[in-house]
Amino acid sequence: MPTNGVVAELLEWDRQYGAYLHPSIEIARNDEAGYHWRATEHIPADTTISVAPHSLTLSYLNALVDDKFTVFKAQRHHFKIESIGFFYLMVQYVNRSTSFWKPYLDALPSPDSEFSTPLWFDDADDLAWIEGTDVLHTMLGRREIYEEYYTSGIRVLSSSGIDTAPYTWDLFRWAITMFTSRTFSSRAIAPQDSKYWTTYKTNAQGQRQTVLLDMSRTPAEDLDFSILFPVQDFGNHSNNARVDWAFDPGRFSIKVNDPVEAEQEVFNNYGPKPNDELLMGYGFCIPDNPFDGVLLTLKPPPLDLQGELHPIHPGYFSSTGEWSSERTTVRLRHPRMFTPETASPSAPASIFHILPEPLLELLLYILRHERGIPFDWIPFPMMHLLNDDGARRYLPHIARMIVQSLMPKLQKLQNADLGEPKNQKQQQAAIYRSGQVTAIEANIAALRTFTRSLLVGPEQQGPRFVTLEGLLQTWHLHSNQTDPGSANVFISGIEAVVGSREVSQWRQAGWEDDILVLALSAIYLDGVAQRQGWTPEYLLDPTPWGLKAAELDMEPEVVARAEGLMEMIRSCAQAGVGGEGSLWRDGRWRAEVIAKVGGRWVEFDGLMMMVPGSDGEGEEARLVVYLHGT
């Protein structure tokens, strides 16, 4: 039947059952967007454009009361409710000549149309476009579930005597696609203040009849299902469309809040959906989608930490008590204010305000756990991290961990050699991919901007990252006035052993990391670190004096390296650097102290960072260490 005839029959059927489509709206069709609503003349703001009675809907509820296809009611417990919806739509399609929904089924995209949801990416060339992306991962997970629905559903149909030959996997995929791309929530037909849900069936006389279903014993998750709402689902999506959906008893209406000019498309708004959701469910993506984001799946924390987390976050675990990657996947929004080009905001820590709080919380627990700090429930993790002095020191580590999780994703996206998209599937995937790249880049840029904002001069107050020379300058500036020379004495000691006062020479000689460990241990012994509040929590308890290597629970190589540094200290003491009471002669020096203080400080608070070059030109990767300070 020509398109016009299909639409005319659909609208006639719609009207016959009490639906209403505004007289200034027609259902038009084009190759890009398929069927859509179009204004034939000006439509004023606040106009109700479409009203439809619940009696037109198609969902698993209809399947449960259908007298012609009783398999669903009889075998209800062999199906998931989602699967009943898919099978019921297939049954209606296969038997559409006698279906109540015939005009609607005729107007739906036919099963042999080209669909661009990832479930239809069968060719290797198409699949390459989603390789390594979240969408592929989600699609594979969903497909496994759908295949299981299909196999078990076909078995049930067959054992009920139904000829299953027409019920192909492709028709099942079509039914799934119709549901995911046109679905409304069961909220649209939920009863108000009643345990009875209304559904409809065709009786023996061929008339539509209301049936009340007592759903009081239905589990809550089975009350949240998808419904098809003929004609209400012919509007395409725009993020900019301001529309209201009204759920009144027995009917569902859509109202446009803004005027629409003649000949313009009248858009619906499916909600603030990121491109991965749009691609998965609807098969299209929006360039520069403001709701785009990137998914991050957290690695399972160590088992003993999982044990502490289980009572406070049971939702992170499967019903059998295992850590669930699916339930601990979070979405990082595209931080629009931080693009790689403009990443110099005045408040760099503001990126943390838009990161998902469960992510911040979990990383905080992991960092504390790595540092051997006993578990303590933190009720408001975001506030704690941003406002508590002790906790703010974790922010650069959280930034680093997130950047490290995002980098492989970015590299996979950027390294793929795909050429130009050749079909609709590839075009939509290309939009999705580029949205992923920009969202990841913007998050990385924002987090790096924050980390770099901590690279400040020694005279400035507050938390900072320091290179070895930065540490020595900061130490010098904050040395106790009664003992002003400890930083100098330290440098003189190194000079006595290495033969130079220049950090650049120490680097060339391969001593930089060790001297940083030693310098941090020295500022701890000197007391300046504690006075300035630089000392991390994990060093304070217990204090290192008198600890044995075994009690430190450190790798033997770390302790052996610290033993090597003790040689240097002994040489300085013997050479008399700094005189009788100098830090080199401090009786508390022991390999365990160096390992516990400097070693741990570098291990937990050190990282490689691009910093301005020591020759004043360009940038170079340097080991920096975090001093909290206030």
Ligand SMILES: C[S@@+](CC[C@H](N)C(=O)[O-])C[C@H]1O[C@@H](n2cnc3c(N)ncnc32)[C@H](O)[C@@H]1O
């Ligand atoms: C609810 S239906 C809308 C009616 C549909 N165009 C049709 O032909 O029946 C949703 C489908 O319309 C298409 N669509 C909706 N909004 C779109 C948009 N902004 N860009 C491209 N396609 C869109 C997609 O194919 C989507 O799966």
